Amino acid sequence: MIIKKYTGKNEEEATEAARGELGPGIVIMNVRQVKKTGFFAFLKPSQTEVTVALEEGDLPGRQSSVIRPEDTDATGKQGTAMKKSSFSAYVSDESGTASRTTSGTGEQLARAVSEGRIPPLRVAQTEGEIDSKLDDLQALLHVATVRKNGQKQNDPQASPNGIERDSEREETDAMVASESGAVYGSVREASLRMQNASVSKEESAKTLADFSRAHQRSDLPEENLSFIKLLYNTLLENDVNERYANELTDEVEKISKPDMPLEYALANVYQKMVLKFGPTEIIEPCADGPKAEIFIGPTGVGKTTTIAKLASRLYVAEHRKVALLTVDTYRIAAAEQLRTYASILEIPFRVIYSIEDMKQAAEDFKDYDFLMVDTAGHSLHNEEQKTNIVNFIKTLQEAMESESFLVLSATTKYRDLIEITDTYKTMVGDYKLIFTKMDETAVTGNLYNIRMHTGASMSYITNGQDVPDDIAVFNAQKIVKVLLGGSTRAE
Structure with a gap:
């Protein structure tokens, strides 16, 4: 694991410096303001320090600068290395003796993190x-x-x-x-x-x-x-x-x-x-032109409601031009539900029946920021429906930049999730993950399982039916805390 610190005038500048050296796969572990030292330091503006981490496998040929207990010295003697790199050697009390009391560990860890003697333990702002x-x-x-x-x-x-x-x-x-x-x-x-x-x-x-x-x-x-x-x-x-x-x-x-x-x-x-x-990837606008956000997934997972929540946030909070499309012509209720949301938000809505309809919609909404596209949930074995969805997606991909979000229920069994994710992988290729119904389950292990199985980026979770409130950007720290037994549920 590579952990390094970068400074800049602001967080964006420091993060760009980190990405320039380590690549786009970095995870921001900590952000803090640091003051310059030296004469007239009080006249100098403070800088932003960003601590980032990267798995060593993501950067071939570069070795980690993090000291680990298994490191050895130049002579290969593990005993000396262990003395230098053991955690207790980093974190000592004021008298210089290592402390192993759990009562003071939190304070010691915080001090060691702030002084840069060990990598930060938690991702924080x-x-x-x-x-x-x-x-x-x-x-x-x-x-x-x-x-x-x-x-x-x-x-x-x-x-x-x-x-x-x-x-x-x-x-x-x-x-x-x-x-x-x-x-x-x-x-x-x-x-x-x-x-x-x-x-x-x-x-x-x-x-x-x-x-x-x-x-x-x-x-x-x-x-x-x-x-x-x-x-x-x-x-x-x-x-x-x-x-x-x-x-x-x-x-x-x-x-x-x-x-x-x-x-x-x-x-x-x-x-x-x-x-x-890994890094959470959310919906971001294109630098030039519209962007299609395509939502795929099985029936009953909450795709339509999820689209309404995201569209509300993009339109109301971020002031983006949003249009809603649906290719789900199999369920009248789904189209009517999306039409209702569009009417409340006063944004365009259109039902897509054919490839020509999709091409026309891409042309009509070329001045918009986002086209939010709802697709039909279907049986994993219905080849006709699968082919129709693939054709609609290819049409959008040819017309504009697009990305797919696979919407999954956190209550679905692991074995079923494996089959679903594998099927959609063969259909659309890359996708990002959204997990719904987090409020209906007490365990969150499948989020980790599916991330590890697919390698797909995590994006959002939903925890209720209220639009637009019950949705949040995926937070790895909270989920890991739950998985390690530190909390009863992901908040």
Whole structure:
């Protein structure tokens, strides 16, 4: 993983510098204002510093500048390298001794991030937001480091290693401990459900047995192995596919060393998951001419309502010229629903019956910013309907710049999602992902599964029926927090 900092007059300039060196696949990890130093520094304007990350595989030939515990020194001695690169070597208390108390970890991590000694743990826009998000990570860590000496999870005055906490940290620690109790309770409850469910007991036992065989490192202390198992069980409980859960725990195990603090492992897996989701891609206007936004997907996932939400935002909030088109002539209700939305917004609406109609619409709305196109949901085995949609899309692609959004329900089973995404891939090629009905499910693992399976960019999620409010830009940080057990649902 490559993590670098760039400065500029503003965020845009610094980000462009990062893209110029590392390419378009960067993920912005942190943005902050920095003041120049030196004589007359107060007369100089502050600059914007952007911290970005990139998977090493995305930039061939370039090595990461991030120090890792597995790095060795020039002589190949791992012991010295571990001493230099272990997380505790970066984060020390004022006396210079490394601290492993979970009570002070959040504060130490925040200080280390701000000083640039370690990469930021969470994607954030302000330093205050970083502190808040570090508390969330701290809650997860606290779950993993609970001792077996009878310590109570919800006791804000307790410390895992018996060290008393500073008085100025009591309020923050109480908050962290409270959240830790909620996290621990949800993870513990999930674990008990797995153990007690008679239908899935044998399957769960087999899964955990396979996990135990796959993770047999005898050199790791029990605390580290327990953390890896907790991570694995939490991912499975949130419907992350076993293959991807194993990949993540394998990566944690590879970087683990007997004396490496768990906070490093937790930070690493968090960063890995956020980076695997990649940059979120939303609807952007063309520099010149109209742009067709084509919405595809199976029946009943909420394509029409999603189009109405996005059209409302583009027209009302961004003051864009928007026209609504539908090629769904199979369902009268869908066309009428879109017509109603268009009437309320006072924007053009047209039903497309043929290729000639589509060509005419492209010509008539050539001065518009966006053409939002609704397509018919269909059976994956109906070749005639599939061919019709492909022909409409090709016509638009020949007339103007266009992009496709595959709309999926978060409540759909994983196996069905695989078939749907593969079918539309053969139909239209590249597409971006929108997940609907997030308010109707308690697990979000399929968002990660489908992103990993398709490699398609994430765009939006919807969490209700209200137009235009119940839609949001996809936020990888929130989803990863849910997947790691830090929250009960994606907000």
